[in-house]
Amino acid sequence: MTDTSARLRRIVLLGSTGSIGTQAIDLVQRNPDRFEVVGLSAGSNLDLLAEQAVALHAPVVAAASATQESLARAVAGAADAAGVTAYDPELVVGPEASTTLAAREADVVVNGITGAIGLEPTLAALRAGTTLALANKESLIIGGPLVKALAAPGQIVPVDSEHSAIAQCLRGGRGDEVRRLVVTASGGPFRGRSRAELAGVTPQQALAHPNFSMGRVITTNSATLVNKGLEVIEAHLLFDIPFERIDVVVHPQQMIHSMVEFVDGSTIAQAGPPRMLVPIALGMSWPERIADADVPVDWTTVQSWEFEPLDDEAFPAVALARRVGEAGGTWPAVYNAANEVAVDAFHDGRIGFVDIVDTVAKVVDAYAAEPASRASDLTLGDVLAADAWARAAAGRSIPA
């Protein structure tokens, strides 16, 4: 694994134009003595990607949905607009662009891509021996044992706020002293509603997360609680704690990002305002902290922090995730892929909100009849096949 003890870390940032990506760039620009961007990638937002590349003088710029010509034009336009003359980066384009970039020499690859397409870049970074600051939880969840087999101890640093919190709490005790992990959940914009009351909610309402400004998929997943289901599987894979010792508690203020309960009855919680700057900064600099990455909790103001149990009847996504997580193999890939299809269908107006998790459940149930569902020595081919099977199955159960 790359030696990350040097103070200046060379960062490859995948998904630079998204919520995680733009916040990572903010941290890089505020800490030029700690971070240097050596590569940027994005999907289709070429104007923003080019603007970022020019501002950071990134030597390699990669885009999935671009040609050499369209990306070169965007970079030239952004350089012109910024009055920059001598900037001629290497351009990498096409569906494999982020995977190619992730394999390049760097200290840390930040994977801020959204969805299952983040898997191959994750594998490439791990194979290259680079520290992986992992926001793209989907790649770990669907790749499961495949990803873990490639990762050296400590090579994956979680960026997801709950898992960053747990990693920070685990500094307070030995692994064999851990009794439970407690993952906090906002409960989403529909917290407190019954299943019947969820029937008519709109995409716009689902995108109104109470605390965080995030991409469309994860925001919708927070509303259905699929995000929390994915995070339970992620916690199991990252920290090797069995599912029955991972709890979810609804904490609407999200000031506590998660907790670890130890065998002596002590619980360590990590607190901070509900923002991603600290988890992203720690992802890029672990185990060191970056001064003033964010502002701390203001303990001088009156505030109330609430905790309540999850309503599994209105929000069955977490229980379903536990089921596929326990089953292992390709099951989590099926859950995730069906969800990605259903989320798109919901935003296209083809299905209602409760149909998202109903579709995932239907596809997961149907997968029991598939021989491939029993795959144990997971290969990339197994995962991609299960992902494709689930997308097709979800597509068949959703009106066109």
Ligand SMILES: NC(=O)C1=CN([C@@H]2O[C@H](COP(=O)(O)OP(=O)(O)OC[C@H]3O[C@@H](n4cnc5c(N)ncnc54)[C@H](OP(=O)(O)O)[C@@H]3O)[C@@H](O)[C@H]2O)C=CC1
């Ligand atoms: N946002 C947050 O606060 C948190 C996010 N996460 C996780 O981080 C990941 C990113 O989330 P978020 O930033 O919110 O998502 P966004 O939708 O805001 O950003 C997604 C990024 O992925 C890029 N992208 C899309 N397709 C490709 C592709 N084929 N190749 C390369 N890049 C591509 C997009 O590029 P473009 O726009 O140019 O198409 C964009 O830069 C997700 O896995 C999410 O679950 C976890 C915790 C918190």
Ligand SMILES: CC(=O)[C@@H](O)[C@H](O)COP(=O)(O)O
């Ligand atoms: C910021 C972050 O890590 C998100 O995954 C966040 O946790 C979403 O919150 P909920 O899924 O609990 O609404």
Ligand SMILES: [Mn+2]
């Ligand atoms: Mn999270």
